[in-house]
Amino acid sequence: GENVEQHPSTLSVQEGDSAVIKCTYSDSASNYFPWYKQELGKRPQLIIDIRSNVGEKKDQRIAVTLNKTAKHFSLHITETQPEDSAVYFCAASRGRLGSSNTGKLIFGQGTTLQVKP
């Protein structure tokens, strides 16, 4: 069935270092890949997303890369700050241009990122 594997499950970095979280998806029809950040006790919030027609997208200190051939995508956070500490979820979906589109987001298991001051 559809599946998204996310690694690592926990990640601890020093403030100012970079953090990388990787996800692999199984459904080759997936074409929309959002990343959500969830702070403790809060709702998941979209931080960046990418569609299959591009290989990389950047927004300030955050970037996402996509390798459709290998079916994996990654989140890169540079110059990490303590406020980046949270749980990060990747997800995959057959976006609006996909066939048999149920709109379902398949989530990875989450990565707990700790940024030490």
Place this chain on the structure above:
Amino acid sequence: EAQVTQNPRYLITVTGKKLTVTCSQNMNHEYMSWYRQDPGLGLRQIYYSMNVEVTDKGDVPEGYKVSRKEKRNFPLILESPSPNQTSLYFCASSAVAGETQYFGPGTRLLVL
């Protein structure tokens, strides 16, 4: 302010006592969905709705019901809650299926 709201935010109940968690969005979104979040399992879809009067099962629908009589509302119904339904529940909506989903604040449910 564009938002998804859920009520109640916290709920403690007993096995077998029917309950409803409400979800409402003010963005005129067609697509709405319910997820449950459990430690180590991430978020799993319970039910979704492509539009008014159109609902379908997600990955973990057992023990849940939904309805979509109006575009803005998508309540989650637990007819006979059991302890294994203790979880954190999120409602989400998007303009159409496959677009960015926006999440409600979550409902933490404890079934004794």
